[in-house]
Amino acid sequence: MNAPAQPAATAPARLDDLPLRPELVGEEPYGAPQLDVPYRLNVNENPYSPSAAVIADIAAAAATAATAANRYPDREARALRDDLARYLGHGLTADEVWAANGSNEVMLHVLGAFGGPGRSVLSFAPTYSMYPEYARDTHTTWLAAPRADDFTIDPDQAVAAIEQHRPDVVFVTSPNNPTGTAVALSTLELIIEAAPGVVVVDEAYYEFARAGTPSALELLPRYPRLAVTRTMSKAFAFAGGRLGYLAASPAFVDALRIVRLPYHLSAVTQAVARAALAHADELLARVADLRDARDDLAAWLAGRGFEVAESDANFILFGKFADRHAVWQGLLDHGVLIRETGPKEWLRVSAGTPEEMAAFKDALDRVTKEQGT
Incomplete structure (x- = not known):
C-alpha cells in the first residue's frame, strides 16, 4: 500500500502575506532600543532599585495573590483604586480613579470610549510619540497643532486649533514628553473651556516637576469632561509593574469601564x-x-554650548545637531544609550545616578571632540 502523499513544504508566512489593515502596512512596532550596555538613559526610568524591604513586601503580595490564581481577579480593582485615590489626595474616591496596565492602556480606553471612526484627537507637537499610534489603533483621526519654538503651548493658538478642528478628544502632556515642558493651569483652563469633547492631561512625569508646579487634579471638580492620567512607571521605580491610572468624574470612569477588556488587571498586578x-x-x-x-545636567549641557529645553520631568532634551544619529551612535559606542526622539536636531537623555551622569558627560565630551560637533 502506498504511503499518503505529504503536503508540499511551504515557506513561513511573511507579514506582507497577511491581510493586514491597510493603515498598518509598513508600520513598525513601537519600542525604544533595549540594548545591553553599561549605561541606559533612554526611557526615563527611575534608576534606583527598590529596597530589600519593598522587594520582600512585593514578593509576599504576589505569593498571596497566587494562592487564588485559579479565580479571576477583582475586575473593578476596587482596593487598588482606593489606594490610588488616597495617594492622589484632592478628596478623590475610588469611583473617580481608573487603573490599567500602564498609562498606555488607560489612553487606549479613553480613545475606545470617546474616539473611534469619524472622531478625532488633537494634541500639541512635539509630544509623546505613542499618541498617533493610539489614534491609529482605535480608528481615530490624529490631529497635531504645533507648539511654540520654546516647546510651550501658546493658549491663543491652542484655542484656535480647537475651534478649527472641533476634536472629540484633546491630549495635553504636562510635563511634556519629549521636551519636559509643563503647561500652566491657566492655559489648561482655556483648552478645557474651548474643547467640545473630553480633555486628558497626561501627568506621567508630574512627581518630577519643580516645587510649586500645580497639578491639573486641582481642576477636576470644575470640569466633568477632564481626566488626569498618571503612572507608577517613572517616579515610583515601578516600570516593570506596568500600572497606570486616571482621575476623573465617576461618569468618565464608567465610560472607560464599558470598553475595558474583562479582568484586564491581573490579581498579581493589583x-x-x-x-x-x-x-x-x-x-x-x-x-x-x-x-x-536633571538641573545639574541642564546647566552642564548649557555650559557646553548646547540648547537645552526647560524641563520639569526626569530627562533633558538638548541639541542642536546637524547629524543627531551620529552623536547617538557615538555615545552608544562609548556604552551610553540615550534616545533619538522628538525634533530631528535634538536628543533626549534621562536623569540618572551620579555614576550614570558622569559616564554620559564623559562620553558626550569624547564624542563631540571626535566628531567636531
Missing part, C-alpha cells in the same frame, strides 16, 4: 501595585535626587 503604594514615601524618596541630577 497586589504588587498595592504593595508598592504602601511604600510610596520610600519609593519617591529619590525623586529629589533625580530633580537635582
